[in-house]
Amino acid sequence: MLRPAVPDPSRPLPLHAVSATRAIEAAAAAILPPHTLMQRAGLAVARLARALAPHARTIWIACGPGNNGGDGLEAAAQLQGLGSSVVVTWLGDPDRASPDTRASLARAQAAGVGFAPAPPDGLTPRDLCIDALLGIGARRAPQGRMAEWIAAMNASAAPTLAVDVPTGLSADTGSTLISGAQSDHLAPGSSVIHAKFTLSLLTLKPGLFTALGRDTAGTVWWDDLDMPPPAESAVAELRATPPRPPRPQASHKGHWGDIAVIGGEGLARRGRGMTGAAQLAATAALHAGAGRVMLCLLDEGALSALPEQAELMLRRFEAIDPQRSTVVCGCGGGEAVQTVLPEVLEHSARLVLDADALNRIAADAELRTRLQRRQQSHRATVLTPHPLEAARLLGTDAHSVQADRIAAARALVAAFGCTVILKGSGSIIAAPDRTPVINTTGNARLATGGTGDVLAGLCGARLAVVPDPFEAAVTAVQEHGAAADHFPPAQALTALRLAQALQP
Ligand SMILES: NC(=O)C1=CN([C@@H]2O[C@H](COP(=O)(O)OP(=O)(O)OC[C@H]3O[C@@H](n4cnc5c(N)ncnc54)[C@H](O)[C@@H]3O)[C@@H](O)[C@H]2O)[C@@H](O)CC1
Ligand SMILES: Nc1ncnc2c1ncn2[C@@H]1O[C@H](COP(=O)(O)OP(=O)(O)O)[C@@H](O)[C@H]1O
Ligand SMILES: [K+]
Known part of the structure; x- marks a missing residue:
């Protein structure tokens, strides 16, 4: 047919x-x-x-x-x-x-x-x-x-x-x-x-x-x-996620998860201000319906100026309770994220690792071991690398990752035992013992700075309420792309606007 x-x-x-x-x-x-x-x-x-x-x-x-x-x-x-x-x-x-x-x-x-x-x-x-x-x-x-x-x-x-x-x-x-x-x-x-x-x-x-x-x-x-239908198993599959059921009337913010976004190295440290990346992830989590969103910037100096959104709560790292939160770590994290990573990896109940968190882990054998240990204690972890970050984690180059994206995503799963989102056109979502999914939503309007931070925040919001990290990741990637597909054609798609277009 x-x-x-x-x-x-x-x-x-x-x-x-x-x-x-x-x-x-x-x-x-x-x-x-x-x-x-x-x-x-x-x-x-x-x-x-x-x-x-x-x-x-x-x-x-x-x-x-x-x-x-x-x-x-x-x-x-x-x-x-x-x-x-x-x-x-x-x-x-x-x-x-x-x-x-x-x-x-x-x-x-x-x-x-x-x-x-x-x-x-x-x-x-x-x-x-x-x-x-x-x-x-x-x-x-x-x-x-x-x-x-x-x-x-x-x-x-x-x-x-x-x-x-x-x-x-x-x-x-x-x-x-x-x-x-x-x-x-x-x-x-x-x-x-x-x-x-x-x-x-x-x-x-x-x-x-x-x-x-x-x-x-x-x-x-x-x-x-x-x-x-053939007996041979599929190497991957295309999926459509069903619409989310309406929220129960009697629900309260505690049902929808605490998200702690940790990242955003400040301008003072190395002359590279990246607080916006963490703020984008936090904004995405908020608009995606998270119950409470806490923003932990790796820059004391920025604390008085941020956030522009009153709903975001500022936290020092010591004031975050990673065991009760879904932690999104790494967006704009620069070098500063290195110092918090051991604790983040050790104590976070549910964890999304993006950008510089992945780069630091790629460069540090002890952090890699800590990441691998999370699998043994069955704590949900989602990695969201773009091809170059994936290449660093695998000790190869981006060209090799792109030459076989499904194989690269599977290699990351084998190495770290996590759920992996390999981003890019046709993002691959892979996890232990699951058939990888190729996402069909999204378009090249997403090829603009910060949209990956938005995905990390959205992923955190879904991971907070969906027990299976693979399902949470599939849903987040699908919604992220769909938000870009439905974005008004006459308006420039920027990461902040994309974050604000997300829905609970
Ligand atoms: N036999 C059948 O009943 C069916 C065949 N199908 C069709 O058959 C295709 C597969 O057929 P084949 O196995 O013959 O493979 P292809 O038709 O894709 O090509 C193989 C032939 O091309 C040569 N070749 C490979 N690369 C080349 C290149 N760069 N320049 C020049 N020649 C090159 C090979 O030496 C070989 O002779 C499927 O993609 C599909 O279209 C399907 O429709 C299913 C049914
Ligand atoms: N051409 C494209 N088609 C579909 N999705 C894309 C395309 N380009 C980028 N994206 C998506 O946009 C996001 C970009 O993330 P990333 O590369 O980490 O950027 P940043 O670090 O600037 O946020 C990813 O979710 C990626 O899958
Ligand atoms: K052909």
């Missing part, structure tokens, strides 16, 4: 690694008559193409040498049969093609599909390009004619529908394929399709939703080719 790849609260959508998809495909092929899967795949592509571009004069289908190209040939046969004018450019060789692909080639030829050596000229926005160059079999960066066709498709006025995966993107990681490795950025001239739509076949692939996936895949559709 064809459906948009949008989860609803009652049903997470499983994402399968290429290895699992291969096993699912083999199991399906074993019980179906020959060529059935590819025929279903081609029909699904053709139907979606007709729905997306009903008035197309020309549909250009670029087909690669493998079975992704076979899906394209099958779609060509179907579309020609439905009355479309199809031009196929094919990189394959009938003698080396799979039996499925050869059968689809014969059907396309019999249907009267036009084969051309080069892409058609003069496509208009009403026409359609279909990228069937490479799917899950992609192993290296496209070169030669394949790279030329990718460039032509990206330059075309017609929108592109990618079959299974945009060519040039890794289905597993959402990074681009470069020679012998994977890249986390779209270098000028990178050979990767920029699709307006992608139809993922049989399974949904994680790379479509994280790293460069969202930029290159466009709107993602999924067709399970009428196969039952």
Whole structure:
């Protein structure tokens, strides 16, 4: 069945690694008559193409040498049969093609599909390009004619529908394929399709939703080719969190948690004032509905000037009771956070660690041991690194983290036994013994200073009332992105405004 790849609260959508998809495909092929899967795949592509571009004069289908190209040939046969004018450019060789692909080639030829050596000229926005160059079999960066066709498709006025995966993107990681490795950025001239739509076949692939996936895949559709849900476990999933139930009338502030935000190194210490970061986290916690929010700035000098919000309570570190609070530590913490971290790690009942708290822990073996010990005493801890902070914790570089974000999040979980939010486009939420979640909300308007502090505060507010730290983190990330998605388009999204737009 064809459906948009949008989860609803009652049903997470499983994402399968290429290895699992291969096993699912083999199991399906074993019980179906020959060529059935590819025929279903081609029909699904053709139907979606007709729905997306009903008035197309020309549909250009670029087909690669493998079975992704076979899906394209099958779609060509179907579309020609439905009355479309199809031009196929094919990189394959009938003698080396799979039996499925050869059968689809014969059907396309019999249907009267036009084969051309080069892409058609003069496509208009009403026409359609279909990228069937490479799917899950992609192993290296496209070169030669394949790279030329990718460039032509990206330059075309017609929108592109990618079959299974945009060519040039890794289905597993959402990074681009470069020679012998994977890249986390779209270098000028990178050979990767920029699709307006992608139809993922049989399974949904994680790379479509994280790293460069969202930029290159466009709107993602999924067709399970009428196969039952597979037994193979998902490498990650997409989830939608249900709306929160209304607060009971008889509730009071004690029900909604005490949040202690510890951070904000002052200007006096090193000439880098970062008190605003802690204040943003505290503001976010307040607007997200926390019962009481205490702000502990790591700068005595600032205490008279802050906070601007009367609801925030100022506290010295000694006056915080970490055992009764949900502690959010690290936002703008600078070097000053180092001195409080041993106690924070030792005594906080529930803890969110962000920014400089993570940087200090990365640089200090004793702090790392204290963090690991929290798992043994079953105290909830959520780490909220961006890719560079994650890299410091893992002893690697941000490029390597971005090259496989799910693996990086899992490595952090394995190292520290905490819930981890690896931030960025398609944030990954991972925890011990849980299937990682890729968040689908949020957009590049969040790429502005301080929005991570807002997430940390929001995460604290949810952790205060949701016993399971993984669920609290999934909810917080989803709400943070949704607040950005619903933010007025004509107004600049700043971190403070985002914090104020959060809801209990
Ligand atoms: N066989 C079937 O019945 C089905 C096939 N499906 C399709 O089959 C695809 C997987 O097919 P394949 O395993 O053949 O993989 P692909 O079609 O993705 O590509 C594999 C072929 O491309 C070559 N190749 C890899 N990287 C290249 C590069 N950079 N430049 C040039 N050639 C390169 C490989 O050597 C191999 O010949 C899926 O993505 C999906 O589209 C699915 O629709 C499910 C059903
Ligand atoms: N392009 C993007 N798409 C989706 N979310 C993004 C994007 N860029 C940033 N974000 C989100 O914005 C927040 C930024 O956090 P961070 O990098 O810690 O910034 P800061 O330290 O300035 O607060 C994270 O939640 C991140 O996931
Ligand atoms: K493709």
